[in-house]
Amino acid sequence: MTYTFSGFDLSSTDLVTDWRRSLEEIYRGRTMHNYKSGQIVPMYPHEVWVVCRGVVQLNTLHPSGDEVLVGFAVQAMPFGLPLTNLDPYQAIALSDIDLMRFTLNELENSAQLYQGILQHLNRRLQQTESLLALVSNKRVEERLRQILLLLKQEIGIPIDGGTRLTVRLTHQHLASAISSTRVTVTRAMKLLQDEGWLKIDRDRHIILM
Template sequence: MLHSQSLEATPQPDLRQLLEELYRGRNLQPYRSGQSIRMLSDEILVVCRGVVQLGTLYDSGDESLLGLACPSMPFGLPLSSIRPYQAMALTDVDLMRLRLVEIEQSPMLAHGIFRHLARRLQQTEAVLAMVGYRRVEERLRHLLMLLKQEVGQPTASGTRLSVRLTHQQLANAIGTTRVTVTRLLSQLQEEGWLSIDSSRHIVLPSHTHS
């Protein structure tokens, strides 16, 4: 089975802190979970809180997951040639909008965004590997491992996913039904592959692998 070693966390510059210093006083743009995010051709958006689901829509009407933009990650129309290119708040999110001209005029900002674009590239490869699994269970395991790398918080009992996703949100991300995700999460919990804490967050034990 594929391991997500390519997504192991490496020291990264704190882009959010840099943005706060450069744009002190600029309001963040909030979106509620499930909201579609408006994107413009001359803007880059940076996630300051939460997780954004990136995807596209096929002619058949089916949706496809392209990636997850997690805190400090940039996304936007200038960074993709896929059309239609869609962004939806997978959780409640706060975004900062940056015009391309602002980035071009700030070498420090451009460098910070480039470093986090490298994370997005690694993650894109992981998503490609995930959608290649025919079994829904393997797609779910791989998605949870991806979230572990991106939004995991170490705890005494394992790695806690800092965002709480509904079964429907997980189902949307891997192209299945809520009922199937509910069944598989119960199965994985019985196997000891994951647990659910008192606040309904998923916890992956330290020995968990995809």
């Protein structure tokens, strides 16, 4: 059986390429901020980050202390405190990342920069709607399948026989993403592997078949 992830086309390659080229041309020589996988990215009330390389996981917290995934910021996407009403709001590097930082004043004074932020903020909005839709599915296996298809569009690269997710995801990452438990996700992963729908490579990256 073939499954597709419906609802949006997140990643227009031309859109991402044009935006990145514009940033490089306009802000040549600007400081690039680097964070290692697992590091928390600091955020400030009057500044916005733009992802140049890697993947950032965006979370909030329930009063119980449980993390809730609210999105992934991938190449060219903006994130930051001025773009959310959530409190608390946390950004964690899922891979090694390179970020560029802009103040709100810079955005207001550059029509090109402001337009680029809006375009890629719209991609984030579409992604968030897709995350909300998949969490409503009662079957954990289907929620897992849908989040993996979303990630395939966001961070997948074609390889022989399938698509490899470029970020190494733990079962706990996936459990947080679909509001489940690590044990349940481990069981669902085994089912999908038995179906031949996915496999894990030697570097522990997920490959969707």
